Amino acid sequence: DAKTTQPNSMESNEEEPVHLPCNHSTISGTDYIHWYRQLPSQGPEYVIHGLTSNVNNRMASLAIAEDRKSSTLILHRATLRDAAVYYCILRSTGANNLFFGTGTRLTVIP
Amino acid sequence: DAGVTQSPTHLIKTRGQQVTLRCSPKSGHDTVSWYQQALGQGPQFIFQYYEEEERQRGNFPDRFSGHQFPNYSSELNVNALLLGDSALYLCASSLFDRDFHGYTFGSGTRLTVV
Numbered sequence: 001d002a003k004t005t006q007p008n009s010m011e012s013n014e015e016e017p018v019h020l021p022c023n024h025s026t027i028s029g030t031d032y033i034h035w036y037r038q039l040p041s042q043g044p045e046y047v048i049h050g051l052t053s054n055v056n057n058r059m060a061s062l063a064i065a066e067d068r069k070s071s072t073l074i075l076h077r078a079t080l081r082d083a084a085v086y087y088c089i090l091r092s093t094g095a096n097n098l099f100f101g102t103g104t105r106l107t108v109i110p
Numbered sequence: 111d112a113g114v115t116q117s118p119t120h121l122i123k124t125r126g127q128q129v130t131l132r133c134s135p136k137s138g139h140d141t142v143s144w145y146q147q148a149l150g151q152g153p154q155f156i157f158q159y160y161e162e163e164e165r166q167r168g169n170f171p172d173r174f175s176g177h178q179f180p181n182y183s184s185e186l187n188v189n190a191l192l193l194g195d196s197a198l199y200l201c202a203s204s205l206f207d208r209d210f211h212g213y214t215f216g217s218g219t220r221l222t223v224v
Contacts, residue, residue: 034212036212036213041217042215042217042218043114043200043202043215043216043217043218044153044200044202044213044215045215046212046213046214049212085152087152096141096158096160096165096166096204096206097143097155097158097166098155098212098213099155100145100152100153100154100155101152102150102151102152103152
């Protein structure tokens with residue numbers, strides 16, 4: 001599986017947008033980009049995923065660069081409950097599992 | 111609709127002992143994957159079960175074994191426990207098809223080996 005690179009940590013003020021970057025320069029044309037987050041004392045939870053086009057759901061937006069070598073998870077208005085470790089993961093088409101890196105620890109400042 | 115249920119939530123074992131962890135998948139899911147998460151690290155893939163067979167395996171020794179039952183629930187067994195096996199063990203369920211929509215995770219079992 002292709003590797004992703006994320007900053008170890010980021011901070012954001014409450015009620016402001018957050019942009020979490022992910023680099024994946026070795027991504028192949030059939031790799032999906034998945035984002036999960038893990039709140040304290042919980043298992044990871046699905047946030048969003050995409051292939052080529054930008055994606056929106058009730059939790060977040062995923063912006064994918066035109067060359068697909070990077071992507072950004074956007075939280076439109078950070079709340080204290082968004083404080084978590086965010087994982088960016090590549091999954092090959094047809095693969096039925098996910099391999100996690102160390103993620104980005106997001107701290108939300110009141 | 112119950113999500114993924116894991117038991118027990120916490121466990122303390124002695125080096126050399128054996129442990130069994132249990133997982134009930136989300137309703138409608140047929141595949142169970144197990145992950146080990148050491149403190150400060152991301153989850154590491156142990157193995158995946160579908161149709162009561164181990165389908166994929168990560169880089170874990172044979173001391174780690176599993177089982178899936180006809181009702182899709184699963185067990186993770188670890189023999190000859192080492193101190194380094196202390197971790198959060200996560201179970202994730204999914205549907206085994208080509209249009210993979212992702213996992214639903216349980217809250218995990220915290221195993222401490224002393």
